[in-house]
Amino acid sequence: MSDVQEGHEHPEDSAELSYYAQRAQAIEALLEEKGLCTPEEVQQAVNTVESRSPADGARVVARAWVDPGFKQRLLADPRSAVEEMGYILPDANTQLAVLENTEDVHYLVVCTLCSCYPRNLLGRPPDWYKSLAYRSRAVIDPRGVMAEFGLELPGEMEVRVMDSTADMRYLVLPRRPAGTEGLSEEALARLVNRDSMIGVTDPFIPQAVASA
Amino acid sequence: MSDSAIYQPGDTVRVRVDSPPGHYRTPDYVKGKTGRVVALCGVFRNPESLGHGGSGLPAKPLYTVEFPQADVWDGYTGPESDKVLVDVYEHWLDPA
Structure with missing residues (x-):
């Protein structure tokens, strides 16, 4: 996720995810696998932050x-x-x-x-x-x-x-x-x-x- | 520890000097410094347990503590009235 990086942002294309994007995906998959949160809850939290300014x-x-x-x-x-x-x-x-x-x-x-x-x-x-x-x-x-x-x-x-x-x-x-x-x-x-x-x-x- | 806070606004406290392993939230620059309790923020689950998969219980009182900048930084050039305020959990504080 570009948010984790500081300084400059790299455009990401879907073929090649950055280290942080891969890490975020892995963590999200683990959270869901362990039943700690659902994909919908993750999306809702992202939506809330992204909708505020x-x-x-x-x-x-x-x-x-x-x-x-x-x-x-x-x-x-x-x-x-x-x-x-x-x-x-x-x-x-x-x-x-x-x-x-x-x-x-x-x-x-x-x-x-x-x-x-x-x-x-x-x-x-x-x-x-x-x-x-x-x-x-x-x-x-x-x-x-x-x-x-x-x-x-x-x-x-x-x-x-x-x-x-x-x-x-x-x-x-x-x-x-x-x-x-x-x-x-x-x-x-x-x-x-x-x-x-x-x-x-x-x-x-x-x-x-x-x-x- | 209980849910009841032992310090009141106005109390003078000293931050403990400690470096326990794990996710503690007390910045180094106030360790050993004496400050004044400004407010009780509430009672929150302990990040030192939460950060490592624990329950965070028992919850800990959290205080805003103010320190004169001149006491925290050698050579602080601003006016003497300037302060830095830090939120510190009760188990990091001793009466002073």
């Missing part, structure tokens, strides 16, 4: 920006809150958690041990999130990493790096950009890029505001 997380963030009650529920019980919006999180073994950025605190998410990511809501993580460089540097030099993404944070803002080491899957709730009071929920969602939900950037600033 950062646009789904962005809708959740925008809802939290415009609806204080929803935001409260999202922070207190993220699984139920996103379910209100129709996002069923199938993996009962992990918990979604939401980290709220404020004017005093900025969260940045990393998984130093592997590549834990809220896939059930955001889809697959970007390749750089899985790279050794990001995974080591995000904890050691988070401000340097964010600066490379274009985000320079003032010294008085506390940077909190969340290392997703276990069963929690973290979504950053970024700050709503200033000057967006008049925007609809839908327009706000378009400002919420993937990287702002990992915490390496802030949301986009709308052009009208940026050029004002």
Whole structure:
């Protein structure tokens, strides 16, 4: 599976499967043979992850920006809150958690041990999130990493790096950009890029505001 | 171990220094470090058993623990208030 490889992807033709594709197939066949899961369950899990994208997380963030009650529920019980919006999180073994950025605190998410990511809501993580460089540097030099993404944070803002080491899957709730009071929920969602939900950037600033 | 958590948010804890064989989820960089419990995440099946075909039971309380970056990395250049937060299972923690 190209997802397992890092860096660059090789196009696969059916005649010659890559090492990782063969390995994934062998593991899947074993799981089915041992009765641990059915092909349908595997397909369903793949479909869920493939059907989700950062646009789904962005809708959740925008809802939290415009609806204080929803935001409260999202922070207190993220699984139920996103379910209100129709996002069923199938993996009962992990918990979604939401980290709220404020004017005093900025969260940045990393998984130093592997590549834990809220896939059930955001889809697959970007390749750089899985790279050794990001995974080591995000904890050691988070401000340097964010600066490379274009985000320079003032010294008085506390940077909190969340290392997703276990069963929690973290979504950053970024700050709503200033000057967006008049925007609809839908327009706000378009400002919420993937990287702002990992915490390496802030949301986009709308052009009208940026050029004002 | 039971399902009841022994630490509360605000408690000071030290991460054990250990390298057991198997699928443990405590990163090396916080071993031996002292931090503060921020939250109890819940009770989860133990990955050290789950990762090797076990039941993961008894389940273990999992905590988010925060550490000042300056205590974790020699020469950390950011402000003193910066923190790194790590989710750590209870059996990796001692009171400090």
